Amino acid sequence: xxxxxxxxxxxxxxxxxxxxxxxxxxxxxxxxxxxxxxxxxxxxxxxxxxxxxxxxxxxxxxxxxxxxxxxxxxxxxxxxxxxxxxxxxxxxxxxxxxxxxxxxxxxxxxxxxxxxxxxxxxxxxxxxxxxxxxxxxxxxxxxxxxxxxxxxxxxxxxxxxxxxxxxxxxxxxxxxxxxxxxxxxxxxxxxxxxxxxxxxxxxxxxxxxxxxxxxxxxxxxxxx
Amino acid sequence: xxxxxxxxxxxxxxxxxxxxxxxxxxxxxxxxxxxxxxxxxxxxxxxxxxxxxxxxxxxxxxxxxxxxxxxxxxxxxxxxxxxxxxxxxxxxxxxxxxxxxxxxxxxxxxxxxxxxxxxxxxxxxxxxxxxxxxxxxxxxxxxxxxxxxxxxxxxxxxxxxxxxxxxxxxxxxxxxxxxxxxxxxxxxxxxxxxxxxxxxxxxxxxxxxxxxxxx
Amino acid sequence: xxxxxxxxxxxxxxxxxxxxxxxxxxxxxxxxxxxxxxxxxxxxxxxxxxxxxxxxxxxxxxxxxxxxxxxxxxxxxxxxxxxxxxxxxxxxxxxxxxxxxxxxxxxxxxxxxxxxxxxxxxxxxxxxxxxxxxxxxxxxxxxxxxxxxxxxxxxxxxxxxxxxxxxxxxxxxxxxxxxxxxxxxxxxxxxxxxxxxxxxxxxxxxxxxxxxxxxx
Numbered sequence: 001x002x003x004x005x006x007x008x009x010x011x012x013x014x015x016x017x018x019x020x021x022x023x024x025x026x027x028x029x030x031x032x033x034x035x036x037x038x039x040x041x042x043x044x045x046x047x048x049x050x051x052x053x054x055x056x057x058x059x060x061x062x063x064x065x066x067x068x069x070x071x072x073x074x075x076x077x078x079x080x081x082x083x084x085x086x087x088x089x090x091x092x093x094x095x096x097x098x099x100x101x102x103x104x105x106x107x108x109x110x111x112x113x114x115x116x117x118x119x120x121x122x123x124x125x126x127x128x129x130x131x132x133x134x135x136x137x138x139x140x141x142x143x144x145x146x147x148x149x150x151x152x153x154x155x156x157x158x159x160x161x162x163x164x165x166x167x168x169x170x171x172x173x174x175x176x177x178x179x180x181x182x183x184x185x186x187x188x189x190x191x192x193x194x195x196x197x198x199x200x201x202x203x204x205x206x207x208x209x210x211x212x213x214x215x216x217x218x219x220x221x222x223x224x
Numbered sequence: 225x226x227x228x229x230x231x232x233x234x235x236x237x238x239x240x241x242x243x244x245x246x247x248x249x250x251x252x253x254x255x256x257x258x259x260x261x262x263x264x265x266x267x268x269x270x271x272x273x274x275x276x277x278x279x280x281x282x283x284x285x286x287x288x289x290x291x292x293x294x295x296x297x298x299x300x301x302x303x304x305x306x307x308x309x310x311x312x313x314x315x316x317x318x319x320x321x322x323x324x325x326x327x328x329x330x331x332x333x334x335x336x337x338x339x340x341x342x343x344x345x346x347x348x349x350x351x352x353x354x355x356x357x358x359x360x361x362x363x364x365x366x367x368x369x370x371x372x373x374x375x376x377x378x379x380x381x382x383x384x385x386x387x388x389x390x391x392x393x394x395x396x397x398x399x400x401x402x403x404x405x406x407x408x409x410x411x412x413x414x415x416x417x418x419x420x421x422x423x424x425x426x427x428x429x430x431x432x433x434x435x436x437x438x439x
Numbered sequence: 440x441x442x443x444x445x446x447x448x449x450x451x452x453x454x455x456x457x458x459x460x461x462x463x464x465x466x467x468x469x470x471x472x473x474x475x476x477x478x479x480x481x482x483x484x485x486x487x488x489x490x491x492x493x494x495x496x497x498x499x500x501x502x503x504x505x506x507x508x509x510x511x512x513x514x515x516x517x518x519x520x521x522x523x524x525x526x527x528x529x530x531x532x533x534x535x536x537x538x539x540x541x542x543x544x545x546x547x548x549x550x551x552x553x554x555x556x557x558x559x560x561x562x563x564x565x566x567x568x569x570x571x572x573x574x575x576x577x578x579x580x581x582x583x584x585x586x587x588x589x590x591x592x593x594x595x596x597x598x599x600x601x602x603x604x605x606x607x608x609x610x611x612x613x614x615x616x617x618x619x620x621x622x623x624x625x626x627x628x629x630x631x632x633x634x635x636x637x638x639x640x641x642x643x644x645x646x647x648x649x650x651x652x653x654x655x
Contacts, residue, residue: 014545018531025533085529089539089588091495092518092528093546153367157360161350171343174336175367178374185382202378209370217363219515220284223497224356287497353457355499437458 011094015102033073037118040065050127055191059184075155075168077103082159100218104152111144135190143183146207150175153214156221235414246407258316264415265309272302280365292358297426303341310334329380336375340368443507443595445471445626452501461487471626476637479646485630489598493523522589525600530573537569559587578605597627603636
């Protein structure tokens with residue numbers, strides 16, 4: 001007779017693995033996202049050339065490219081379930097929190113992969129000065145965590161609407177804007193030799209606040 | 225019926241007083257009068273947002289559609305007042321400092337509130353089923369509640385560390401002559417009452433719409 | 440699991456889709472063991488009722504409770520005690536039948552998920568198709584897969600919406616056998632218009648749009 005272990009961590013892990021396996025099989029999401037990131041990066045680089053002496057513009061461009069890449073891809077994990085009509089299956093094997101958390105972790109992983117490709121490419125193509133690696137990576141990590149958390153919740157919401165992906169950018173923008181603002185400021189500061197402590201604390205606080213609110217709200221996402 | 229008439233008379237009377245009775249603030253000159261309109265509009269924007277968010281959370285806890293009617297109505301009205309505040313602020317900025325938009329902290333904050341309202345209403349318009357619309361917009365409202373303090377207080381400050389502006393902004397330091405204070409608070413009260421009145425009408429309409437649908 | 444005492448109770452249950460009232464003041468109480476048929480014409484609310492029992496749908500008004508061993512089960516966690524199969528249950532097309540069930544078993548936290556999946560497939564006669572992609576399955580095989588999914592964790596309550604659809608004679612025999620084996624140990628609720636499926640039941644609820652459900 002099958003018995004059941006305490007479901008949540010196992011469920012989250014199983015869902016994360018399923019997302020990864022699914023993405024690996026179809027690969028359409030990752031390809032599209034990487035293509036998008038590289039294309040926008042190439043357009044920017046082609047248009048403005050090397051900007052080694054403008055850390056302010058560099059910081060802004062980097063986060064604009066990352067934001068757009070996130071907006072182009074982080075809602076897919078929910079939209080695919082809705083369009084493939086597999087939400088019923090998911091809801092019958094896991095709690096809403098487990099589902100959303102599993103997909104959140106997947107989105108963070110997805111973002112990390114995109115950044116692994118995009119960021120070095122950016123630094124090279126744009127002729128950026130060498131970053132202060134500690135602060136630079138700190139901003140990247142904390143910024144991505146906050147970006148992913150916000151985008152996952154909004155993605156889950158808009159997947160249930162008409163218009164979905166088209167709505168995603170506009171509806172998520174107010175939620176993601178604090179992340180982009182703080183990240184741009186910090187990225188620029190670390191190139192100018194300034195301190196990023198304030199922005200890092202901000203990103204961490206905002207990320208934690210978003211996560212805490214999300215964990216309370218996930219249960220309300222699916223009721224029909 | 226009578227209260228409505230009295231409210232409109234109240235507002236009209238104090239608008240006249242703003243032009244004929246209250247003095248001008250020296251540093252603002254003839255543009256003084258905008259503050260009677262602009263600041264109450266901004267206040268109602270914030271009030272409406274808070275009202276909407278509170279009712280969103282109440283909806284999530286009770287699933288009573290009444291709260292959804294309140295939240296949606298407040299958002300619609302809040303958007304109108306937000307547009308009014310943004311435009312009046314912009315015109316005032318043009319008169320005072322020669323530019324319609326400066327990304328000055330308060331301009332930035334009111335613009336972000338415009339974005340939040342817009343996103344909330346856009347989301348609602350994309351869902352047909354009443355319960356799903358109520359639930360998902362309430363969830364969004366709740367998460368936006370986390371973002372608003374960051375958008376209104378933190379982000380403008382970040383902008384200013386990025387672009388320290390020599391433009392001197394004295395709007396915060398208005399020394400209010402007693403007559404100015406009277407007109408200002410009278411209109412502040414008037415605008416608040418106006419919000420609650422329009423809100424109650426809008427909610428009644430929503431209730432009737434729902435009842436008609438369910439028949 | 441199967442030995443758990445299960446009961447499903449509806450009190451003044453109402454559900455609306457916008458302007459259309461689908462369930463109205465429905466009341467009943469069914470306790471395990473047994474097989475209940477939920478009858479009604481198209482659009483009478485059979486699928487809606489099963490969705491509410493499964494915890495997939497929150498009713499507009501009224502209460503529906505599913506009790507296991509005397510304790511109420513919250514809707515968001517109800518999947519732990521029910522098995523559900525309905526025409527709109529879809530699987531991941533990029534995975535095989537077996538992989539879909541293994542995923543379901545893993546997520547549910549079952550012991551030895553591959554074995555649970557294999558056992559479920561065997562019960563519905565799909566063991567040989569375990570490695571076939573879902574997209575390659577016929578409608579009849581897809582229906583068997585849905586039944587396998589419902590049986591996966593051997594839940595005390597089985598909710599079957601039109602379980603015989605697309606099944607050939609062998610499939611229907613399998614279904615009859617499946618339900619028959621659980622008649623004295625589980626609570627099975629079957630939503631159906633089909634007399635063959637209805638004949639499996641020893642109790643029934645008639646949904647008539649406006650009006651009370653009347654347990655036979």
